[in-house]
Amino acid sequence: MASISRFVEQESVATRSDRHRRADAFFKGLTLAAACLVILIMVGIFLQLVRDSLPSLRAFGLRFLITDSWNPVTGKFGALSSIYGTLVSTAIAMLIAFPLSLVSAIFLVELAPARLGRLVGYGIELLAAVPSIIFGMWGLFVFAPYLADHVQPGLQRVLGFLPLFQGPPMGIGMLPAGIILALMVLPFTTAVMRDVLRMVPPMVNEAAYGMGATTLEVVRRVTVPYAVQGILGASFLGLGRAIGETMAITFVIGNDHGVNASLYAAGNSIASTLANEFTEASDPLYRSSLIELGLVLFVMTLLVQVVAHLWLRRVKRAMGEGQ
Amino acid sequence: MKRRPLWVRKLPDQVFKGVATVSSVVGIFFLGWILVVVVHRGIAAISPSFFTDLPSPPGVAGGGLANAMLGTIMMTFMAAVVGVPAGVLCGVYLSEYGRGRLSSVIRFLINVMMGIPSIIMGLFIYTLIVLPMGHFSGYAGGAALALLILPIVARTTEDMLALVPNALRESALALGTPRWRVTVGILFRAARNGMITGILLAVARVGGETAPLLFTSLNSPYWPSNLNEPTGNLTVTIFNYAMSPYPDWQRNAWGASLLIMMGVLALTIAARLAIRERRT
Numbered sequence: 001m002a003s004i005s006r007f008v009e010q011e012s013v014a015t016r017s018d019r020h021r022r023a024d025a026f027f028k029g030l031t032l033a034a035a036c037l038v039i040l041i042m043v044g045i046f047l048q049l050v051r052d053s054l055p056s057l058r059a060f061g062l063r064f065l066i067t068d069s070w071n072p073v074t075g076k077f078g079a080l081s082s083i084y085g086t087l088v089s090t091a092i093a094m095l096i097a098f099p100l101s102l103v104s105a106i107f108l109v110e111l112a113p114a115r116l117g118r119l120v121g122y123g124i125e126l127l128a129a130v131p132s133i134i135f136g137m138w139g140l141f142v143f144a145p146y147l148a149d150h151v152q153p154g155l156q157r158v159l160g161f162l163p164l165f166q167g168p169p170m171g172i173g174m175l176p177a178g179i180i181l182a183l184m185v186l187p188f189t190t191a192v193m194r195d196v197l198r199m200v201p202p203m204v205n206e207a208a209y210g211m212g213a214t215t216l217e218v219v220r221r222v223t224v225p226y227a228v229q230g231i232l233g234a235s236f237l238g239l240g241r242a243i244g245e246t247m248a249i250t251f252v253i254g255n256d257h258g259v260n261a262s263l264y265a266a267g268n269s270i271a272s273t274l275a276n277e278f279t280e281a282s283d284p285l286y287r288s289s290l291i292e293l294g295l296v297l298f299v300m301t302l303l304v305q306v307v308a309h310l311w312l313r314r315v316k317r318a319m320g321e322g323q
Numbered sequence: 324m325k326r327r328p329l330w331v332r333k334l335p336d337q338v339f340k341g342v343a344t345v346s347s348v349v350g351i352f353f354l355g356w357i358l359v360v361v362v363h364r365g366i367a368a369i370s371p372s373f374f375t376d377l378p379s380p381p382g383v384a385g386g387g388l389a390n391a392m393l394g395t396i397m398m399t400f401m402a403a404v405v406g407v408p409a410g411v412l413c414g415v416y417l418s419e420y421g422r423g424r425l426s427s428v429i430r431f432l433i434n435v436m437m438g439i440p441s442i443i444m445g446l447f448i449y450t451l452i453v454l455p456m457g458h459f460s461g462y463a464g465g466a467a468l469a470l471l472i473l474p475i476v477a478r479t480t481e482d483m484l485a486l487v488p489n490a491l492r493e494s495a496l497a498l499g500t501p502r503w504r505v506t507v508g509i510l511f512r513a514a515r516n517g518m519i520t521g522i523l524l525a526v527a528r529v530g531g532e533t534a535p536l537l538f539t540s541l542n543s544p545y546w547p548s549n550l551n552e553p554t555g556n557l558t559v560t561i562f563n564y565a566m567s568p569y570p571d572w573q574r575n576a577w578g579a580s581l582l583i584m585m586g587v588l589a590l591t592i593a594a595r596l597a598i599r600e601r602r603t
Contacts, residue, residue: 027502027503027506028502032420034409036429038413038429038433049446104350107343111340127351129587130587131533134583134584136562215336244438244440301438302439305435
């Protein structure tokens with residue numbers, strides 16, 4: 001009896017380790033499958049969008065990118081006004097968000113007392129969590145009227161000779177879209193820049209302070225030059241976010257298919273055109289043109305993201321070695 | 324070196340410090356402004372019927388958004404059920420198994436995927452699910468949201484598992500524990516708070532999303548009986564109501580904004596608290 005039970009036990013150990021090996025292989029395969037899903041999705045997005053924009057690609061070719069007619073009635077579609085609006089609103093956003101987030105990040109890393117810094121950090125994080133549509137509601141019903149009444153007329157009095165600031169101050173248009181976009185990427189760029197500045201070895205800064213340099217001198221001559229590549233990468237990431245932002249822009253940009261030099265004029269962006277028109281597009285060519293717009297946006301953000309991440313990875317490696 | 328009076332160096336420094344302090348509170352100022360506006364205007368729409376009634380036709384006073392609340396919860400839940408496990412598994416692969424070229428490609432793609440605009444995810448699901456099925460549906464909406472959850476959860480899972488000390492893995496393996504039990508039973512437990520934070524943040528983010536739902540779940544003024552039909556939801560309702568000329572609808576849009584904002588901010592704060600618990 002004793003020998004038999006020992007025999008059974010041994011066998012069960014053997015089968016157990018066998019079972020474990022199979023379970024392990026299964027688990028590893030499962031995780032591998034999930035990981036490969038990411039590749040599948042990214043390739044799938046590209047292929048699906050290309051396939052469904054084929055009718056529009058065939059009809060308009062590359063002219064799609066450089067004509068600004070957008071007429072569902074005659075079936076003539078061109079992406080120029082949407083691309084232009086996307087680029088202009090993003091440019092305004094970055095012009096505002098870049099200096100603001102750089103200075104805030106410097107404040108958080110170099111200047112702020114620990115408790116205040118943490119508080120400001122929490123606040124900025126919460127701002128990042130506010131959904132895009134809330135920015136849209138606030139922008140359309142509160143911020144745009146405020147701009148039209150109090151800011152735009154004054155701006156026009158001072159800078160009205162520039163073509164940028166001509167036309168009636170309506171509150172909606174390219175300028176408010178850019179400002180709200182700036183607010184939305186601000187938390188993101190600030191956070192990434194803060195991380196980059198924290199990677200500057202404290203010894204480098206402290207050496208400069210030790211020589212009697214003021215904070216401004218340390219920041220300008222030591223910290224920022226040391227971190228400049230990372231700062232560029234961070235703003236590039238922010239730019240990638242701004243390009244595809246949809247709802248807030250759709251509320252305030254005015255949704256007009258035209259290319260206007262004035263920032264006071266209504267315009268549109270790729271994302272806002274999609275949000276506004278997609279469900280109304282019953283004609284196949286119309287829908288295909290909208291999907292091609294989406295393809296253009298996808299390729300734009302993909303390029304920006306890839307460049308930004310490759311750049312940041314190189315910078316981080318270089319800074320890691322410098323320590 | 325040329326000698327300069329001290330104030331020439333100190334004055335710009337003080338000015339810079341002032342400017343830096345002010346610009347760091349710009350974000351907080353706008354956050355406060357938005358919060359005050361949404362709470363102030365949203366409160367006016369909140370009443371018991373707001374939570375229990377279906378939307379009323381334009382011009383008819385009252386009406387609630389009960390169906391939209393249910394729809395948003397259902398689709399966010401579906402997105403979490405699909406997206407969180409996929410993201411966790413993906414993160415496990417990168418942290419525990421991935422060594423070679425494939426894993427660095429996937430890691431890179433996850434970073435890129437997080438930056439793809441959410442409206443593109445909506446468009447992708449439209450071409451993938453809505454067109455072949457021939458109609459808008461809550462499933463499509465949930466799928467689009469799941470695509471947004473996946474990379475966030477994958478990234479935080481990988482980061483959090485990487486923080487678990489190797490000694491823990493090695494001692495468990497030395498006891499003869501199979502690899503998958505080490506991961507699920509020990510590593511997950513060690514990294515639990517961080518992973519929960521990542522999951523909550525991801526769910527909070529998609530719960531407030533509008534763009535991916537526009538062409539997938541669409542919207543509906545009726546109770547969602549199942550997810551195989553256009554499904555009402557709060558965010559698209561806000562969009563439609565805000566653009567409408569009816570004051571009643573616009574007021575309800577503010578009410579819905581208040582709900583969404585409070586829900587998202589509460590989840591975000593809960594996520595932060597989950598991480599702080601571990602530190603103390």
